[in-house]
Amino acid sequence: MNSIAAVRPFPIQVAPAATPQLSGTGQAASTVTQASTQVVLGQQLISMDSDIYSAKGTLQTMSSRYVWETPGVDKLSQYMTAAVQSGSTSARFQGLGAALMAQLAANGGATIAQSGLLVNDGAAPNQLILSLQQSGLREYASNSITFNLTTASGATVTLGLYSSEQGLAVDAQVQGGTLNAKELDGLAALASSFQSAINGLTQEPPSFQLGALVKLDPALFTGLQLDAQLVTSNGQPQTFELRLDDQTRSLKLQGPSGEVKMSFDTQGGELLGSQAMRQAALANYLNQFDAAQQRGHGDKQLMGLFKGAFSQLNSVDDNHTRLANSAMALNKNSRLLLSGLADFNASISQPTKQPNPLKPEEADGFSYQVSQSTRISTDPNLRVEQQQQATLRAAWHEGLNPGMDLQLTRDNESQNYRYHEVNDQSNSTTRLGWRKAVMTDASVSQQATQKERVRTYQKGIELSDVDNNTSSSKDRDLLGVLDTLLRQDREAQRIGVQSTLERQVADLSRLWLLQSTSALIEN
Known part of the structure; x- marks a missing residue:
């Protein structure tokens, strides 16, 4: 930890109610949101005699001042001088991540450590204390965001932002090596996306704005970790984890409204299909997610997060380099009846609630899991099997009078409602096989089962208990369909006509992609 040294004062007159702005070059404005106060950068203490707000937005009227860890008048310190006086985490971190990353890149990767510690008494603080x-600002921060980036050369870039009622701290360093000019430029180019991710996570409700963070240049960067430990405005914890490397990627968000979790495995790109195939499969999955949210009365905003994460993490593969032999006809054809997406396991769930004090066993909730897994074997012949499956479990109370909010109490007069329970399952399995490089099997099995139980009560008396169940399954032999498409494609190539194979396959993909209802499994 650097000691605090006195330097020549650099006074900045503060305009009331000003907001810090960061230009495209990372230049921080020198205004501070503190009326009738003179802020001196480069000195040990910044006096705050007038009213200030804590990180929780509480008004502090005592004489206060900030002690700065590192003297200086650099852009980052000026930015922090303004940010530390903001009354919310989103305002404190607004622009700060981009400023920190930009300064680390501009300084050639030199270590950065800066903090503003709120001191309430008038005495000069003991240096050891x-x-x-100052260490406690980082270790015991109420809100923190940390970022780790692994370079292709093996170095690790680490950044941290920390906020609490006691102050604001940042740090950045490069470990295990140094950054070359291209890596420094690449790091600077990520500053905007890093800030967008911070802005999305700290807003309420949160959103995923990952941008270029999920599309790293593999020639420069091979791995990324982003973690956030936050406290919402009503005091509830919210955590976020993002992991990316060349083989796997995962994301997890836990907050007051529920949990979003997913992981992907590209198997080195061997499973990835064309852009048209991937777009068709992605659109199909997003439709499945919407249908699950509507059927199970799930939280629309939380499902929006789930869809956003799924789309953005799949976009990692948009420019993925295929395996060296992936252009061979055998490999190309083996992917035609697959989704074209990386294998994944994803889930979304909401906290369980018990709104009926007379029947606590009637719990409301929403849980949805969806996955894709692919097995490839070559002993003795090539075989590929891809399974897609989804499960929805949900329960909710619904008032008998749609014009009135349901308010359940221990009084039987309030017990007028329907209690819904949903348990749905769907799956689709594609099987492909070859013998001596000739395709001998191209079959698909689709199945969907929907179960709903509805109990109706009036003044606490059960009027009905009804099961609404549907189920459908379909087995298809698509070898003839695929053979026709491939024959047409060969003929198009022979006469010099543009191939329509990928578009035709995408149009038919509903026959082998996951379908959640009986009606969507075409007969």
Whole structure:
């Protein structure tokens, strides 16, 4: 920890109610949101005699001042001087991540450590105690965001933002090596996306704005980790984890409204299909997600997060380099009846609630899991099997009078409602096989089962208990269909006509992609 040294004062007159702005070059404005106060950068202490707000937005009227860890008048310190006085985490971190990353790149990767510690008494703080308190800003922060980036050369870039009622801290460093000019330029180019991700996570409700963070240049960067530990405005915890490398990627968000979780496995790109195939499969999955949310009365905003994460993490493969032999006809044809997406396992769930004090066993909830897994074997002949499956479990109470909010109490007069329970399952399995490089099997099995139980009560008396169940399954032999498409494609190539194979396959993909209802499994 750097000691605090006195330097020549650099006074900045503060305009009331000003908001810090960051230009495209990372230049921070020198205004601070503190009326009638003179802020001096480069000195040990910044006096705050007038009213200030804590990180929780509480008004502090006592005489306060900020002690800065590192003296100086650089852009980042000026930015932090303004940000530390903001009353919310989103306002404190607004623009700060981009400024930190940009300064690390501009400084050639030199270590950065800066903090503003709120001191309430008028005495000069003891240096040892001060150092411990500055360390505590990071170790015991109420809100923190950390970022780790692994370079192709093996170095690790680490950044951290930390906020609490006691102050604001940042740090950045490069470990295990140094950054070359291209890596520094690449790091600077990520600053905007890093800030967008921070903005999305700290807003309420949160959103995923991952941008270029999920589309790293593999020639420069091979792995990424982004973690957030936050506290919402009503005091509830919210955590976020993002992991990316050349083989797997995962994301997890836990917050007051529920949990979003997913992981992907590209198997080195061997499963990835054409852009048209991937777009068709992605659109089909997003439709399945919407249908699950509507059927199970799930949280629309949380499902929006789920869809956004699924789309953005799949976009990682948009420019994925295929395997060296992936252009061979055998490999190309083996992917035609697959989704074209990386294998994944994803889930979304909401906290369980018990709104009926007379029947606590009637719990409301929403849980949806969806996955894709692919097995490839070559002993003795090539075989590929891809399974897609989904499960929906949900329950909710619905008032008998749609014009009135349902308010259940221990009074039987309030017990007028329907209680819905849903348990749905669907799956689709594609099987492909070859013998001596000739395709001998191209079959698909689709199945969907929907179960709903509805119990109706009036003044606490059960009027009905009804099961609404549907089920459908379909087995298809698509070898003839695929053979026709491939024959037409060969003929198009022979006469010099543009191939329509990928578009035709995408149009027919409903026959082998996951379908959640009986009506969508075409006969």
